[in-house]
Structures are given as structure tokens and as C-alpha cells.
Amino acid sequence: KNQVEQSPQSLIILEGKNCTLQCNYTVSPFSNLRWYKQDTGRGPVSLTIMTFSENTKSNGRYTATLDADTKQSSLHITASQLSDSASYICVVSADNNNDMRFGAGTRLTVKP
């Protein structure tokens, strides 16, 4: 069964600190993996997309990694800001149909 698991469920950090969010998946055959940021009460917005051959991709202070062998991805946020407070959702797409699986998300709170 295609699934996406994210950890931790929630995280609180101080402004300026770094953090890493994890995503494990069992989706097969793998097509791509996206990280979305969702502010409270808003729709998700794409941060990065990674395909099978990509190991690392950065978008400003956000860096995503992918290990297709172990089926794991991480999202690293450096020098966190208050505006980083949001839910971060990992989404994995299968290569053979419209199957797109969403993780439950990690709720990040950045405190001053």
C-alpha cells in the first residue's frame, strides 16, 4: 500500500535555529517527491520537487534531500524565521497513474 509517513508530528524551535523534518514513503513505482508549506487556514504551496536522480535541492533557506534507495527524504530549514511557522507536507507521486500520496505533515512553530 502506498503510504507517506512524516516525523516529527510537531516541532517547536527558537528563531534562528535550524531544524530537519523527515519523510519516509512506500510509494512505488516512484515518480517524484514534493515538499509543500501550508500556513494555517491556507492552501499548500510547493517548496521543492525531487525526482529519482536528485539527491539534494535547495530553495533559499530550505534544502530537501532524497535517498531513493531507503525511500527517505528530509527537509532542512536553516536560520529559522517566525514566518516559517507552518505545516510542512511531504507528497510522493507514483509513476504509473494519478496516485499522489500526502503525508500528515509536520507542524513547525518558530518562537522568538
Add this chain to the structure above:
Amino acid sequence: DGGITQSPKYLFRKEGQNVTLSCEQNLNHDAMYWYRQDPGQGLRLIYYSQIVNDFQKGDIAEGYSVSREKKESFPLTVTSAQKNPTAFYLCASSIAGGSHEQYFGPGTRLTVT
């Protein structure tokens, strides 16, 4: 401005009433989707449409209905048959079906009492 819009932002209904959520996009996307988001769970696909006048059931279609009469519009009706309709509903569109990036609307929070 190009984008995807949903209305209203908040919607309240009495149990037993049908309610229709609006979703419009001017991105010229062929594919549109409806998701339901509940606390502690990932988004779950209700219905999707890859082309006008065609749509497919997602994982949790029971109690919902859709139409796709125009490329720009994909309204979702939550019927009285949906046992737990209170949720945050998200509409999305993509240039085509498959694994293309989906662009999400701002969502509608439906509360049924």
C-alpha cells in the same frame, strides 16, 4: 492575476442539507482536484477531473458529487449522505493529470451542525 480561488472561506450548514463549494481557476489547467483535510491526517482525494465533462472518484468519494461543465470550474457538492462533512476542503489544479505539480486554492472550512 492567475490563480485558483475557492469560495466561501467559511461555510456553516445544518445537518441534512446539501452544500456546494466553489472552485475556479484561470490558469488554463486541464486537471482539477478536490481534497479533504482533517486534523492529523494527510490530504485525501475526493474527486478529480482530467478534462471537461469527465471526472473520477478518489479515495473518499462517498457522499460527495462534482461536475466539470467548464474548464475553469469544478464545484463540489457535499450531500446529506456524507456522514462527517465538517472539514477543511482544498481544491487544486494542474496543467495535466499524473504527477504534475498541483496548485492549491485557499480552502473552504465547512462546519455542519
